[in-house]
Amino acid sequence: MPRFSVIVPAYRVQAYLDECLESVLSQSFTDVEVIAVDDCSPDLCGEVADDAAARDPRLTAVHLTANVGLGRARNAGLDRATGDYVLFLDGDDTLAPGALQAVADRLDATADPDVLVYDYARTYWHGRHTRNVRADLLAEREPQVFRLEERPELLRLLTVVWNKAYRRDFVTAQGLSFPPGYYEDTPWTYPALLSARRIAVLDRVCVHYRQRRSGNILGTPSEQHLDVFEQYDRVFAFLTARRLERWRPVLSVRMVDHLTAIFNKGGRVPRHKRAEFFRRARAQYLRYARSPGAPGASGAPRASGAAPASAAAAGAAAGSASGAAVGVRAGGGVRVRTRHLLVRLGTRRAFQLLGAEARLLARAHDRTARAARRARAGCGRLYYRLQLRLPLDPHLAVFAAYWYRGYSCNPAALEAAARELVPGLATAWIARPAYAHTVPPGVRVLRPGSRACHRALARATYLVNNVNFPQHVVKRRGQIHVQTHHGTPLKKMGLDLADHPAAAAGMDFEALMTRVDRWDYSLSANRHSTLAWSRAYPADHTTLEYGYPRNDALAGAPPGPAARARLRARLGIPEGATAVLYAPTHRDYLPGHVPPLDPGALARALRERGAHVVLLARAHYFHDAAPAAAPPAGVLDVTAHPSLTELCLASDALLTDYSSVMFDYALLGRPIVLHAADWEAYRLARGTYFDVTAEPPGLVCRTADEVADALASGAHAAPAAAALLAAFRRRFCPYDDGHAAERVVRHVFLGQVDRPPVSGRRPPPAGAAARALPRPAGSAVTHGE
Incomplete structure (x- = not known):
C-alpha cells in the first residue's frame, strides 16, 4: 500500500500531461502511485499516459471508453486507488518540487488527519507566478489539528479538490464521490471539510495551477455553466441530510459570491442564458440564504471573529474576504452588501451596472496611479540629469544594500571603516523609510527616488552597493563604483543563469551587463568567488580578493561571555538552551515564502528527543514581511532582527540548506548542518557551482527526522563533522582575518595599492584576535549632514 495515490484526469491536455505526470514521478518522495485517467480524450493524452506508464511502473494508465467528464473520471481513479491518502492533480497542472x-x-x-489543506500558486503562460491571495489562511498555528468550526475561514479558499490530501478510508467512510457536470469540485469540497473530524494545514505551495492562454473549460462560453445550481443543490441537501443546517448562512454567502463571480466573467455564461442565470441565482439565494426556524439566529460558526446576525450580514462580513478566493474584486463592505441585495431583489440590470461601474473605477484608479508614478519618476530622472552637469564631490560616498533594505552586509562594514579611516569623507546611505532607523548616527539617510538621492547618485565620487544601482544611473568620468556582492556563490549568478530559465525568468542580460560595465571594483572572498564572478559578470573591472568586510566581526575577537549572554537575553534565548540559527535560502521555483522545514514541527521533534534547543528562524530577505502569527514553542522568529552577524554570534550552531550564510558562519568554527531535502531539484532549477552535499561544511541531512536526530544526539558536532568544517574553511575563508574592510578602504579610498599581497593568508583559529594593521595618519574624520 503506497502512502499516496495521485489521480490525474486527462482530457485535451496533451501539451501539458507529460510535464504533469513527470512532476509527480520525479518527486524526492517516491512512495506513490499515479493513476492517469484518459477521459476518452480526442488528442494524444492516452498515448502520453501509456508512454509514462511504460517508463515507470508506479503509474497506471486507465482508458475510459466514453467521455464522462472531470468528476466521473476522478471517480474512476478513486476506484483503483490503494494509497493511504488520495491527492488529485489536473492534467495541465504540476506538483512543485519537494511537495510530496x-x-x-x-x-x-x-x-x-482526515484532510490536509495545502497552498498553490497560479502560473501564467507568460511566465509570471503568483501565490494564492489567501495564503494567510493556511498559517500553521495552534491547534495544529482542528475541526472546521475552529477555523471556518478555510471556507474562503478556492473550492477545488487539488489543494488537499484526503485520507482514503475517510473518503470511503463518508461516501465522497464526484457528480457529473461543471463545478463538480463544489459538492465534494464542502462535504469533505464539514465531515472531517481532524483537519490540518500546510503553509507551502505544493501545486502550480496553470493559467492557460486558451482552452480552459471553465473559461469558455457554455450552457453547462448553469450546472453550478445543481451542484449547490447537492451541497445544501448534504447539510440537511447530515443535520448541519447551522452552516447554511455561511455557505449561502459563499454560494452567492461564487454565482456572481461566474456571472461577472463575461466569457462564461452565453448571452442568451444570462437572464436565466441571474433568475436562478436569485431563486437559489431565496431558497438557501436563511436557516429554517429563527432566521439569522442559527448559531452558524463565525469566521475570524465576525458575528453576523443574518445571512445578509454574513455576506457583508465574509463577502470581501471570500470574493478574492473566487476571483471577484469585492470593492469594500458596502459594495458587497449591495451586490448581495441586488441578487436578492433580482435586479439584473442594476447588478450589471454596478459591475461595470466597479470595473471603470478600478481602471481609472489604475491609470491615475500609473500616470502619477510615471510623472514622479520622470521629474526625478530630469533632476538627476541636471545634476550630472555639476562637478563631482570628491568627499562624498553613497552606500546601499539589498535594494535599499537598510544598513547591512559588506557596504555597511565598508561605510563604518571609511568613516574611521578616510579624513574628510562624508557618507550617505540610501534606505527605504521603513529601514531608515537601521542607519547609524552620523550617516545621512537618503530616501530612494527623492531629489536628495538623485543629487547624491549624480555627484558622489564613490558609489558602493552589494547589488546593482538602478538602470538609469550613469557612470560618470571620475566616479568609482564598488560592487561588494552579498555572499560566496553556491548558486549560479549573472550570465551563468542563461542555461537556467526558471531562475532567470524575466532577466534582461543585456541590461544586466550595462550595469556591470559601471563597476570599477568587484570584491571577492576567495578564489572560488573570483572565478565565479569572472564568468558570471565578464567586464573590465578590478577584482579585490581581500575577504568579505561583513565577516570582520565574525573573524575577529568574539564577544566575551558577558556580552554574548546579554545578546542572547535580548533575543529571548532561554538560559542553558542550545540556540540553532535556521536560515534557509530562497527557491526560484517555489513562488512565495516556502520554508523547507517546519520550524514548529522540528522544535517539537527536538523536545520529544529530550533536546533543550531553541530555533532562531530567519527567513530569506526576499520574504522579510512580519509573521502572520506568533511563532510556536521553541521557535524565535528573528527575521526582523537587523543584524545577521549578531544572530550568528548569539547562536551555537547553524541549520541551513543552500544559503551563503554557511560560508560566513564557518569562520566561527561552530557546527553547521545542511538540510538538503531538495538538492537535486534546487540544482536543476537554479544551477550551482559545485556540489555542496559532496563538499559540505558539516553534517548533511535529507529529512526533518535526520535533522532532529543529528541535533539531539550531538552528531552535528562530532569529530567527523568538525573535519568537514575545517576543510570547508580552508577552501572558502582564506582571507577573513578581521581586516577585510580596512584592506578595501585603503585600496579604494586611500589609493594604497602597493600594500603586500594577501594571497595565501589563512584565517586565525575561531575566536582568536587578529593582528592589528597600522592606521593611517591624519586628522579625525568629519561627517557631512
Whole structure:
C-alpha cells in the first residue's frame, strides 16, 4: 500500500500531461502511485499516459471508453486507488518540487488527519507566478489539528479538490464521490471539510495551477455553466441530510459570491442564458440564504471573529474576504452588501451596472496611479540629469544594500571603516523609510527616488552597493563604483543563469551587463568567488580578493561571555538552551515564502528527543514581511532582527540548506548542518557551482527526522563533522582575518595599492584576535549632514 495515490484526469491536455505526470514521478518522495485517467480524450493524452506508464511502473494508465467528464473520471481513479491518502492533480497542472515530501512530513507531524489543506500558486503562460491571495489562511498555528468550526475561514479558499490530501478510508467512510457536470469540485469540497473530524494545514505551495492562454473549460462560453445550481443543490441537501443546517448562512454567502463571480466573467455564461442565470441565482439565494426556524439566529460558526446576525450580514462580513478566493474584486463592505441585495431583489440590470461601474473605477484608479508614478519618476530622472552637469564631490560616498533594505552586509562594514579611516569623507546611505532607523548616527539617510538621492547618485565620487544601482544611473568620468556582492556563490549568478530559465525568468542580460560595465571594483572572498564572478559578470573591472568586510566581526575577537549572554537575553534565548540559527535560502521555483522545514514541527521533534534547543528562524530577505502569527514553542522568529552577524554570534550552531550564510558562519568554527531535502531539484532549477552535499561544511541531512536526530544526539558536532568544517574553511575563508574592510578602504579610498599581497593568508583559529594593521595618519574624520 503506497502512502499516496495521485489521480490525474486527462482530457485535451496533451501539451501539458507529460510535464504533469513527470512532476509527480520525479518527486524526492517516491512512495506513490499515479493513476492517469484518459477521459476518452480526442488528442494524444492516452498515448502520453501509456508512454509514462511504460517508463515507470508506479503509474497506471486507465482508458475510459466514453467521455464522462472531470468528476466521473476522478471517480474512476478513486476506484483503483490503494494509497493511504488520495491527492488529485489536473492534467495541465504540476506538483512543485519537494511537495510530496512536505505533505508526508506534515501528515506525520499531525498524526494523519482526515484532510490536509495545502497552498498553490497560479502560473501564467507568460511566465509570471503568483501565490494564492489567501495564503494567510493556511498559517500553521495552534491547534495544529482542528475541526472546521475552529477555523471556518478555510471556507474562503478556492473550492477545488487539488489543494488537499484526503485520507482514503475517510473518503470511503463518508461516501465522497464526484457528480457529473461543471463545478463538480463544489459538492465534494464542502462535504469533505464539514465531515472531517481532524483537519490540518500546510503553509507551502505544493501545486502550480496553470493559467492557460486558451482552452480552459471553465473559461469558455457554455450552457453547462448553469450546472453550478445543481451542484449547490447537492451541497445544501448534504447539510440537511447530515443535520448541519447551522452552516447554511455561511455557505449561502459563499454560494452567492461564487454565482456572481461566474456571472461577472463575461466569457462564461452565453448571452442568451444570462437572464436565466441571474433568475436562478436569485431563486437559489431565496431558497438557501436563511436557516429554517429563527432566521439569522442559527448559531452558524463565525469566521475570524465576525458575528453576523443574518445571512445578509454574513455576506457583508465574509463577502470581501471570500470574493478574492473566487476571483471577484469585492470593492469594500458596502459594495458587497449591495451586490448581495441586488441578487436578492433580482435586479439584473442594476447588478450589471454596478459591475461595470466597479470595473471603470478600478481602471481609472489604475491609470491615475500609473500616470502619477510615471510623472514622479520622470521629474526625478530630469533632476538627476541636471545634476550630472555639476562637478563631482570628491568627499562624498553613497552606500546601499539589498535594494535599499537598510544598513547591512559588506557596504555597511565598508561605510563604518571609511568613516574611521578616510579624513574628510562624508557618507550617505540610501534606505527605504521603513529601514531608515537601521542607519547609524552620523550617516545621512537618503530616501530612494527623492531629489536628495538623485543629487547624491549624480555627484558622489564613490558609489558602493552589494547589488546593482538602478538602470538609469550613469557612470560618470571620475566616479568609482564598488560592487561588494552579498555572499560566496553556491548558486549560479549573472550570465551563468542563461542555461537556467526558471531562475532567470524575466532577466534582461543585456541590461544586466550595462550595469556591470559601471563597476570599477568587484570584491571577492576567495578564489572560488573570483572565478565565479569572472564568468558570471565578464567586464573590465578590478577584482579585490581581500575577504568579505561583513565577516570582520565574525573573524575577529568574539564577544566575551558577558556580552554574548546579554545578546542572547535580548533575543529571548532561554538560559542553558542550545540556540540553532535556521536560515534557509530562497527557491526560484517555489513562488512565495516556502520554508523547507517546519520550524514548529522540528522544535517539537527536538523536545520529544529530550533536546533543550531553541530555533532562531530567519527567513530569506526576499520574504522579510512580519509573521502572520506568533511563532510556536521553541521557535524565535528573528527575521526582523537587523543584524545577521549578531544572530550568528548569539547562536551555537547553524541549520541551513543552500544559503551563503554557511560560508560566513564557518569562520566561527561552530557546527553547521545542511538540510538538503531538495538538492537535486534546487540544482536543476537554479544551477550551482559545485556540489555542496559532496563538499559540505558539516553534517548533511535529507529529512526533518535526520535533522532532529543529528541535533539531539550531538552528531552535528562530532569529530567527523568538525573535519568537514575545517576543510570547508580552508577552501572558502582564506582571507577573513578581521581586516577585510580596512584592506578595501585603503585600496579604494586611500589609493594604497602597493600594500603586500594577501594571497595565501589563512584565517586565525575561531575566536582568536587578529593582528592589528597600522592606521593611517591624519586628522579625525568629519561627517557631512
